[in-house]
Amino acid sequence: MTNPDLAALADRFGLAPVGARPGLGSYLAETWRRRSFAITLANYRIQSENERNRLGIAWVVIRPLLNAVVYGVVFGLLLGSNRPPDFVPFLLVGVFIFEYFSQSLSDGSKAITSNEKLVRSLSFPRILLPVSALFKQIYKLGPILVVLAGLLLVFQVPITVSWLMIFPVMALMTLFNGGVAMIAARLSVHLRDIQQVIPFVNRLLFYSSGVFFQIDQVLQPYPTVLAIARLNPAYEFIHLSREALIPGIDHQPDLWAYAAIWSILVFLFGVLFFWQAESRYGRE
C-alpha cells in the first residue's frame, strides 16, 4: 500500500511522479523539441537498409514495380476486355500509391517493438518512434513519385497542370498514414500477434480499394456495397491520385471530403491513442 504521508511529503517539496504520463500539451511540445531525433533515426534507418542490399535505395521502387508487373499480367489476363481503360497507368498509380500506405502500416506496427532496447534505456517521448517510421516512408515517397511520373510518361500519359493535385492528396495521405502508424505501434505493444495479422490487413485493403479494377464499375449493381467501398480511405487516396495524374478519370469531388475527414480524424485519434499508453511502453 502506498503511504499518504509520503505523497504529502512529495507534494510539499514539489516532487512529481516519475514515468507518469505527461499532459498532452507538454508531451507534444517535448516531441517537437526532439523532432531531429525522429528525423535522424529515419535517415539512418534508410541508410542501413540500403547498405544491406546490393541494389540499395532502388528497392524502394523495384518492389512496387514488381508488384505492378505481377498484378498487371495476372489481372490483365483475368479481366480480359473488362480491363479499365488506360489499364497500365491505372494499375501503376494504384500500386505505387498503395505502397505508401502499406509500408507505413507495417513499419509503424514495429516502431516500438523493434526499438525495445532504445525504449528501455533512454527516456524521450515514445511517439517519436512511429513518427520516425512515418518520416522514413516520406523520404521513400520522393523516389516513388518520381519513378511513377517517369513510367506514366513512358506510357504516354500527358503531363498536365492537374498533376500538381497529387501534392494535396499526398499531404492528406501522410496525415492518415501517420495516424495509422501510431495506432498500429501501440496495438502491437499490447498484442504482439498484431504484426502477424498486418500482411492480411494490407492484402484485404489492397483488393478492396480498386488497385487493378474500377470499383464503381464492378460494384454498380450493388449500390450499398459501393457506398461502403467508397468510404475506404485507401480507395479514396488512390482514386484522387488517379484523378490528378490520368486524364479521363471521372472526377468524384465528394471523395475529397471523405479523405480529408478520414485523415484528420485518424491522425488526431492516433496521437491521443498513442499518448494514452505512454507510461506503459517498455513494460513487457
Added chain:
Amino acid sequence: MNELERAMLEEGRRPTIIVDDLHVKYRTFASGKPAAGSEGGLISRGHKGLREVHALKGITFTAFEGESVGVIGSNGSGKSTLLRTIAGLTPATSGVVYAEARPALLGVNAALLNELSGDKNVRLGGLALGFTPQEIRERFDGIVKFAELEEFIDLPMRTYSAGMSARLRFAIAASKDHALLLVDEALAVGDRGFRQKSEERIREMRASAGTVMHVSHSIKSILDSCTRVIWIEKGVLRMNGDPREVTDAYQENSRG
C-alpha cells in the same frame, strides 16, 4: 520512512527522490500467446507459456539532496530494475516514485543501434538524451576521444568488441550532466585505464548532481563513494542505513 530518513528530514534536508511501495512484475511469454488485459490478476503463474517475475516487492525509501546512495545485493536481486524504474524506463506495476527532476540512468546497457556506425550512434544517442544537433557537434570529438574509438568510429557497432561498445555507450551517456544521477555498474566497463577514467568522470558528475544512486558489486567502490547504502535481496529491501553497517551485514550474509 526509517529513523535515519526521518532524522534527515527533521534536520531540514530536502528530499529529492521518494520511492513509495514500489512493485515491479515482468511477464514473459514463451508461447507467443497474447496477454488478455495487461492489468489485474487474471493471469498467474502456471498458465501455458507464461511466467511472471516479481522483481521488486514493495521497496520504500527516501533520498535527500547531497546524498550518494549505494545499492547492493546479489545478482538478480532487483538492483538494476530498481534504477530503471526510478528513471521511469520500466513502468511500475504498483507504487510510485516521486522525483525532483527526471532521474537520468547512466548505464552500460544504454542501447544503441548495432547496424549503424559509431559516429551515427553518437549523434542519435545525443539526440535521444535531448541535445540539439549543435550541442552534439560541439561534444562529438570529446565523446569519441573519451571512448578511445577514434580509429573505429566509422565502423558499424556490430563489429565492435563488447568492451568497445560498452565504452562508447558510457561515453555518450556521460556526456550530459544531470540533477539526479543513477549509475548502474558503469565502473565495471573496459580495461583498467578506462575504468579509472570513467570513475573520475562519475565523480565529476556526482559533484554537480544533487543526488546520486549507485549500483555496484564492488563493496570498496560503494564504501569509497556512498553516504548511505541500501541492500536489496530478492526484490525486498533488507537494510537501509550507514554504509559500513549495511555492507558488513551483506558480506556476513553472502559468506553464509
